[in-house]
Amino acid sequence: MSLPEDFESPEIEIYPAEPPRPRRGFSMPLAILLAGVAILACVAVFEERWASEQPWFDALLLPDAVIDAEGRVPVWVRESECRGGGTGNVLIETLQAELDRDHLGFQVDKPEPVVAVELPVEDLAPLIDSGRLPQPGKPEVLAGELARETPFQLDGQWFTIVGRLKQGVSGFPAAYLLPFDPGVEGHFNAAAGAKRGSLFLDGMTRMEDLMPKDGAKDGARAVMGGQTRAKSIHGWGAVAGLLLVALGGAIAYVRFFHRLAELPSPLLGPVLRETVRRQGLMLGMHLLLYGIFFGAMSAGMLLPYWNYRITEYMGLLFTKGELSYIGQAYASGDILQATAATFINNYVVQTLGLTFAISIIPLALGVLKTALSFAVVGFGMAPLWSGAASGYAYHSITMVLELEAYILACFVVVVWPIRLWRAVTRGSFPAEFFLNLRIVLGGALLAGGMLAVAALYEATTLILLRGF
Secondary structure, eight states: OOOOTTOOOHHHHHSOOOOOOOOOOSHHHHHHHHHHHHHHHHHHHHHHHHHHTSTTTTOEEETTOOOOOTTEEEEEEEEOOOOTTOOOOHHHHHHHHHHGGGTSOOOTTOOOEEEEESSOGGGGGGGEEEEOOOOTTSSEEEEOTTSOOSOEEETTEEEEEEEEEOTTOTTOTTOEEEEOOGGGGGGSSGGGTOEEEEEETTGGGGHHHHSOOTTOTTOOOOOEESOOBOOHHHHHHHHHHHHHHHHHHHHHHHHHHHHHHTSOOTTTHHHHHHHHHTHHHHHHHHHHHHHHHHHHHHHHHHOHHHHHHHHHHHHHHHHTSTTHHHHHHHHTTOHHHHHHHHHIIIIIIIIIIIIIGGGOSSSOHHHHHHHHHHHHHHHHTOOOBTTHHHHHHHHHHHHHHHHHHHHHHHHHHHHHHHHHHHHHHTTOHHHHHHHHHHHHHHHHHHHHHHHHHHHHHHHHHHHHHHOO
């Protein structure tokens, strides 16, 4: 029995006879990566200088807590009410119904809080970016930059927006602000449903003193503050830095795989040699997933309100939702516990379960899931907010470590059906099938190792450098 003329054995495919090529080193990709980190660090320095000049940059609002501490500004806080016509948006109502199943209390169309501060109206003048000051006693407010411009009602009375707050005003990115006055007192008291709160203009620097201690009777407090929008040039500068870090990391990883492929390894050899053999597919996977990631990040930069809301929802997932075990692990301050929690989610759940397992059909469904994850994470990671560049100066390494593992997993689940199809059509099914299994298992092991390193790095840096 003769073999088909176009038959190629698996061994020939995996171990092609190629002339030796000069080794490519890591100097260039590491230089690109470090250039990206340097850009992030420089942006952080310029941003810190800008922040030091902004009024109320360290403001902290505790909307339902009266704290007898130095520097307290008394406030009354309540939510804005009816707007002409209501929402009537079927998409928002459907999404809200879906999110209600999580029981996190997240509102898609959240009313902006209205804050009446017991300060002279002239003290609000440095906060104005455009417009004018409200007239004391009149139904007029200043709006945070992300708050809606349309008038709203309080107890049947219409309030109008007469000015906009600057970007650097902490605690009020999506809120309304006005001076407390007897003329509006009827809307800001306990009978009207308003809550008595506290504002500290230097509160972010005194956070530990103002928050309840462990075991305190009053428990956790609601807080508004610490999230101020960065200048546009700083945000886009951070995006450029992240792009360079991703580019340098991707090149370094690919070259590292090529080096490892030259070594004998029964476990990792097949998948490593596959990355060498299918360099076009590996490049395409990087372009696809990083393109989605940075495209979504750019969208997040251009849609600040929805970025603000999505990051709020992500925060709820890590504090009250299905990922709360990760948040609790980081809150414990135990690096090994935080590493284990991160690894379980990133590898066991996201990679083994939602990339490899769902692609065994064989259809590369894991690529679709990963693409969606890259879009959501990229949108949420948009460096819109002050301090993002400073955090990304070291957290960008976490980004590369994790995303490269997911890209490798997607590469493997695409190779899986390709090789199965060739095995069936070329009559080499048994040998090809088992070799394909070795590629998949090796890919799972390699991705696991990469994510283990990423989890340890992330836990160590977040706990030690950010004080979790």
